[in-house]
Amino acid sequence: MLTFLVPFGGLVRNLHFWAAQFLVVVCLLHLLRVILTGAYLPPRRFNYVLGMGLFVLAVLLDFTATCCAGTSASTMPLIAGTNLVKSVPLIGGLLYGSPVADPSLEELH
Numbered sequence: 001m002l003t004f005l006v007p008f009g010g011l012v013r014n015l016h017f018w019a020a021q022f023l024v025v026v027c028l029l030h031l032l033r034v035i036l037t038g039a040y041l042p043p044r045r046f047n048y049v050l051g052m053g054l055f056v057l058a059v060l061l062d063f064t065a066t067c068c069a070g071t072s073a074s075t076m077p078l079i080a081g082t083n084l085v086k087s088v089p090l091i092g093g094l095l096y097g098s099p100v101a102d103p104s105l106e107e108l109h
Helices: 009-037 045-067 072-086 092-097 102-108
Strands: none
Touching: 009 045, 045 072, 072 092
16 A cells, blocks of 8 residues: 555655645635625526535546545445435436445444
8 A cells, every 4th residue: 555655655655644634624614704794696506506416426536535535434425425326316326326325334444
């Protein structure tokens, strides 16, 4: 694992992790400011929709990075995420069964 083989690998990995968490917090604070000041109203509606798309993308990328870390701490977010997919009405069972099943979660860690 590069964390232990590269000099300061643990530091770089932790800085990257906490910077990603900070990005999500800053995006959330910005979204809160947009909502409280009413900046989502029309003439800026398109900017708001675009910003919401970027916020969702940032949260999803943060989630996938947490799950792909390969540590024991990434097991619980992966299980919670797959259970969240399973709870989607009508198509949740189909989505849950296709990419990830319980045996693969156990084999991952």
